[in-house]
Amino acid sequence: MAGTIPEQIGNLKNLEFLALGDNHLIGPIPPSIFNISTLSSVSFESNQLSGSLSLNTRLRLPNLERLYLGNNQLGGPFPMSISNASQLTLLDISLNYFSGSIPDSLGNLRNLERLNLNVNNLTSSRMSFLSSLTNCRGLEILDFSDNLLISGKLSGLIGNLSDSLQQFSASSCNIKGSIPSEFGNLSRLIGIKLDDNELTGMIPTTIGGLKELQSLSLGDNKLEGPIPSQLCHLNKLGFLNLTNNKLSEPIPTCLGNVVSLRQLLLSSNMFSSSIPSTLTGLGDLLILNLSSNSLIGPLPIDIGKWKVVTSMDFSNNQFSGEIPIGVVDLSDLTYFSLSNNRITGSIPDSFGDLLSLESLDLSRNILSGEIPKSLEKLGFLKYFNVSFNRLQGEIPDGGPFRNYSIESFKGNEALCGAAKLHVPSCKTKPQRNSKARTKLITYVALPIVSTILVVALIIIIFRKDSMIQTRTLATFGYMAPEYGLEGIVSTKGDVYSFGILTMETIMRKKPTDEMFSEEMSLRSLVKETLPLMLNQVGDTNLLSTTGRKHLAANKCALSVLQVALECSVEMPNERPAMKKVVTKLKKIKVNLLSDIGTV
The missing domain is CATH 1.10.510.10 (Transferase(Phosphotransferase) domain 1)
Incomplete structure (x- = not known):
């Protein structure tokens, strides 16, 4: 369906459900629609609607329970009068251009279960609206992420939010200060998303008591100290993102006990020592990123236990030793980086069996020997970099190697190959x-x-x-x-x-x-x-x-x-x-x- 919404819809005085989502509608939403007192559910999400939402300040909408406006081009001030819809259980205005302050009157919506305000231009100087939401005792989903004009600190009142709260999302909101330990009171939390803020201090140990937690995202902050061992008690945790903080000390060996982990993202911190041998016990791990730390020692000899992993990044550390032969067992691997370490030995010929590989970066190490011709079999390999090693011999010219430039091979003085790569000819070999x-x-x-x-x-x-x-x-x-x-x-x-x-x-x-x-x-x-x-x-x-x-x-x-x-x-x-x-x-x-x- 395309075109504009006709004003005449407001004449349907007995209308209860209006579902026009996922179409190609443009233009404003006719204000007359919100004069239909019988409306229970209104859905306009995923269109191209624009303009402001002009609601009569005296409007009560006594029967409205669900209002979906997400993923449009709506703007103007936050519709304050929406707080008059006392029966509202779901409000979604995400992915729009609404501005102005988030009203404290949202606490009047005592039946509210889901509130989604993410990706707008909303403001709140001290995030006072959070304290008003403690009146919404059935609140399950709260998302006000990606509103860069929001600022302030999270207070301990967080712990007074609904016992039913499952998702708390507040990324990219300029939040400062520490993470309140009172998060530990929200025992039904499934997901916490606080990445891309300015949080400081340590990760509170109380989060380890959230037994239902499946996702914890604290990346891109200024958090310090170790990963608390209490996080190892989260036996349902599938996603852990602590990327780009100032976390330090060794990676806890007990993380190997969190066998539910599917993604472990610890890059750009100050972790030291070697990779705990226990981590290979995470047999269902899909993504592992330990890049840009101060990790040392060899890679795990039993690396092949990560049999379903698709992406591994160990770049920018101080790893040494040879590439473990167990890598060949990682048949689903699409991304693999060992760049900027101290890896020695040769590139295993068995890498040619990693047929799913799309990106392979072994640059800036101490690798020697030849580039295996078996890599010509890697038909999906779009990115390849072995620059600045001690490789020698002929550069393969078949398969994906037809598409690579000198950037993939420079810094290896003993390589030879095609003239287009600006290396010596291999005529004498x-x-x-x-x-x-x-x-x-x-x-x-x-x-x-x-x-x-x-x-x-x-x-x-x-x-x-x-x-x-x-x-x-x-x-x-x-x-x-x-x-x-x-x-x-x-x-x-x-x-x-x-x-x-x-x-x-x-x-x-x-x-x-x-x-x-x-x-x-x-x-x-x-x-x-x-x-x-x-x-x-x-x-x-x-x-x-x-x-x-x-x-x-x-x-x-x-x-x-x-x-x-x-x-x-x-x-x-x-x-x-x-x-x-x-x-x-x-x-x-x-x-x-x-x-x-x-x-």
């Missing part, structure tokens, strides 16, 4: 060759250390080569044949397992892969392909170098595979001792370093 060489050396060097430890452990457990009868059955593919057939354990069985694991490392195939059966095993594949060009079946990343280094890599891999074949022969007495295996691997390592020119 020195970082990738270096990585391949390091990887190859690691394949040879690590088994030397680990096998020595294995030998020592086996000597202690099995007393060198003594044979022990057991009921242990073989794990298919990895354990020696004699394990499954006879249940015999020996050090030679561990030599066999080492050989299989070495093949798996180089060939990038598991002995349990579907391609293997009774006719074909990982060992038989290696034995048949060993004389051929290894790069046709092996790890292509390992053998991606060229020229002299390519030959060195092939030679080394062939030598290691030959040792693996010797370790995995069927007969235990034909397998070499682990000491000889270590000696052979050391020689292969020395030859590799000589061939690539590092010794």
